Amino acid sequence: MRVDWTALRQELAVWHRDGLRLPFWWRDDDAIAPTKALKQLENLGRNMGVPVHLAIIPANVDQALVEHISDVIVPVVHGWSHQNNAPLGQKKAEFGAGRDLDLVRQELQRGLERMNGVFGARFSKMFVAPWNRLSADVLSILQDVGFTTVSTFQSRTSAQPIAGLEQVNTHIDPIFWRGARGLVEPVTLVSQTVELLEKRRRGILDAAEPLGYLTHHLVHDAEIWEFSRQFLTEICEGPVTLYRHDKKDIS
Template identity: 60%
Template sequence: MIVDWTPLQAELAQWRAEGLELPIWWRDDDAIAPTEALDTLTALSEAVGVPVHLAVIPKDATDELAGNIAECFVPVVHGWAHVSHTPDGVKNAEFGAGRPAGTALQDASEGLVRLKSLFGDRVAPMFVPPWNRITPEIVAGLAEAGYDAVSTYNPRQTALAALGVAQINTHIDPIYWRGHRGLVEAETLVSQAVTLLQDRRAGLTDNQEPLGYLTHHLVHDADIWEFSRQFLLEICEGPVRLYRHDGKGIS
């Protein structure tokens, strides 16, 4: 795959010229068990030197996953069962409107307990709601449920989603979900990345929030893997700081 990275390289050069630093992180969703795709994700993370915050579905996570997870992964909580509770015609959400907040928060709490039983202290207390959707009422209870961060999608509006809960989102997703579910056109993704960086440099969005790359290893084709490899190598050529959520404080 040949990708024109010139626009991104030029933008990163501008960051260097202005003495700026870009925090970045990587989140991958829907892990349950060891698979060949997870092996590929492991190899890619190790090759590019970027840790992966692996969003694990607690209800279905297996002992085999816990026993074979590589050091490059930071397990985080991906809902409870990744099952939508919305009525027909409403976008999928496990922690969205139409569900009692108390019931949802009980699931969130049990999700953290479940992952800690599997991964111990390696679990970061970050909550990743399936489909990146969660109501403010549920967010407000996450700290009491044991979390210090929530992660959805798009640039955050505030550093804290609720008292004691940091908002640490993802911003670039290479999958064309509403179409063929393959790779979004590489030129479009590069342009999107450049715009995100320009907005940060101009102070339009919060550069204290790590720029998040979002993947879903179980559904990747060869083009998505290859674009991800190239993108991560290119972005790491810039003045970046790798972010790893360890649950020891709010970033």
């Protein structure tokens, strides 16, 4: 696959010139059990030297997953069962508006307990909202039950904690979900990334929020894997500080 990275390289060169640092992280969603795709994800993270925050569905997690992931993987919590609870006609969400908050609290507590039972101290108390949607009513419950961080999609609007939670979102998704679930046109992905970096550099967006790359290893085709490899290579050529939730900055 040939991708024109010129615009991204030029923008990163400006960051270098101006002495700026780009915090960067990687999140991958929907893990349950060891698979060939998960091993490929892990190998890519290790080869690139980039930690993978693996969003795991607590209700369905397989104990065998613990034995098949290395230190490049940071286990985080992906909802409870990844079940769509949104009313008919509304966008999918597990923890959207209108749910019984006592039941929500029970599910969030069960999620933490399940992940603790499977991973112990290895899992990180970051809550990744299924479908990247989350009701405002749920935020305070997340903090109450023990989460420290929440993650969805799109740039955060404030660096201040929300309901006591750090917000670390994702911003670039290579999958064309509304189409055949193949790769978004690479020129579009490069353009989106450059625009985000330019807005951060100019103070329009919060430059302190780690720029997040979002993947879903279980549905990747060969083009998505290859684009991801190239993208991570290009980003890491820039003045990057890698974010890892269980250790914060690592380089």
